[in-house]
Amino acid sequence: MKNKYAWLLAAIISPTILMSCGGDDAGQQQMNPAAMAVQVNTFKVSAENVTGTDTYPATVVPLQEVELRPQVSGYITNIFVQDGQRVTKGQRLYQIDQSKYQAGLQQAQANLLSAKANLARVEKDLERYERLAERDAIAKQQVDYARTEVQTAKAQVASAQAQVQSASTDVGYAVINAPFSGTIGISQVRVGAQVSPGQPLLNTISSTDPIAVDFSINEQEIARFSKFQQGKQPDSLFTITLNNGEVYKHLGKLLVIDRAIGRQSGTTTVRVAFPNPDGTLIAGMTVNLAVLNQDIGEQVVIPYKAVTEQLGEYFVYVVQADSVVQQNVQLGTRVSGNVVVREGLKAGQEIVVEGIQRLRQGAKVQVGAPQGAQPQAQGK
Numbered sequence: 001m002k003n004k005y006a007w008l009l010a011a012i013i014s015p016t017i018l019m020s021c022g023g024d025d026a027g028q029q030q031m032n033p034a035a036m037a038v039q040v041n042t043f044k045v046s047a048e049n050v051t052g053t054d055t056y057p058a059t060v061v062p063l064q065e066v067e068l069r070p071q072v073s074g075y076i077t078n079i080f081v082q083d084g085q086r087v088t089k090g091q092r093l094y095q096i097d098q099s100k101y102q103a104g105l106q107q108a109q110a111n112l113l114s115a116k117a118n119l120a121r122v123e124k125d126l127e128r129y130e131r132l133a134e135r136d137a138i139a140k141q142q143v144d145y146a147r148t149e150v151q152t153a154k155a156q157v158a159s160a161q162a163q164v165q166s167a168s169t170d171v172g173y174a175v176i177n178a179p180f181s182g183t184i185g186i187s188q189v190r191v192g193a194q195v196s197p198g199q200p201l202l203n204t205i206s207s208t209d210p211i212a213v214d215f216s217i218n219e220q221e222i223a224r225f226s227k228f229q230q231g232k233q234p235d236s237l238f239t240i241t242l243n244n245g246e247v248y249k250h251l252g253k254l255l256v257i258d259r260a261i262g263r264q265s266g267t268t269t270v271r272v273a274f275p276n277p278d279g280t281l282i283a284g285m286t287v288n289l290a291v292l293n294q295d296i297g298e299q300v301v302i303p304y305k306a307v308t309e310q311l312g313e314y315f316v317y318v319v320q321a322d323s324v325v326q327q328n329v330q331l332g333t334r335v336s337g338n339v340v341v342r343e344g345l346k347a348g349q350e351i352v353v354e355g356i357q358r359l360r361q362g363a364k365v366q367v368g369a370p371q372g373a374q375p376q377a378q379g380k
Contacts, residue, residue, distance in 0.1 A: 036076075038365050042351060042367050045341075046300075046347050050295050050297065050298075052296060053239075054290070055289065056217070057215065059214050060286075062212070063212050068094070068096075068353050070195040073197060074174065074175045075374065077097050077192075079190070089180050090178060092159065096195060098175075101173075111157070111161035112161055112163070122146065122150045126169070180207060181207065213240060237251075239252070256271050264277070299342075300340065301340055301341070305337070305341075305354075306353045313326070317359050318345075319367060327345065329343065329345055330344055
């Protein structure tokens, strides 16, 4: 009976013993630090030559722009320019029928001559009365009347002169001249159109060279741009890129920072002037404005994929021996897949670029071959 069940007992005990031995091996494997290390790839930090820029969306605006509107009523009798033509200051643009204004001027000039003649007559009368009064040959009251007539005649002359000036102004307003040199737009009226003071809009004229570019900054950036305005500006401080990707060949100069911060937007406007001899920049055009920042020259540059963000702060994992330390960094200009590190890292340190999602402070790592330096960063 014992022999009958002995083999069964042996079959049950033997696997149990084997499992016990195997369990010890597995436990030892779990406790092995090498088996717990996170496999990562790293990057050796180095300094590279960088030209860092900050980019802003911007709009091209004319430094001078004015709407041309009539100041007298009448019919348009002449248009002296073509739509879109470049004009010079003082050049004739539109003419309104002048006939009634010329007639008004002639009438005012005739009234002035009459008033002057009357003044001359009463002045002579006064002179004669004053000589008679010296000999007591005339009543004093008569002399007083003559003096009053002279004063009245002088007032009439002044009034007539004002009428001449007014009529002359109307004649001048009948011809609309360019207030400055620039480019005129598409005419909103044609010959024969009737106009009245202020209505309708005839055309718009804008200055073209130089021309301005406006962009917005937040209040934290005002101190930086104020320094540019007060001090010497680097030649290449402002550059623009057109919508077709072409970099505009002329450089800009900061003109003015707007007087106040917008209550709703929290921003203000900065205006930069650019030469525009070829008319490449057109009012209303949108461009990308690049402004040099502090990331100039030799800077620490790392792949951006090495950076993690937590609650608005940025970190990288620095390899120290067989573990990692979470290091806070201050980032600068991003260029393609790289980013400038302004504070927190030094050249020669080794940081993790792959395997970051499995890391934590002090985690053990198994480092693969360090990656080579990334392509040199150059700001746009």
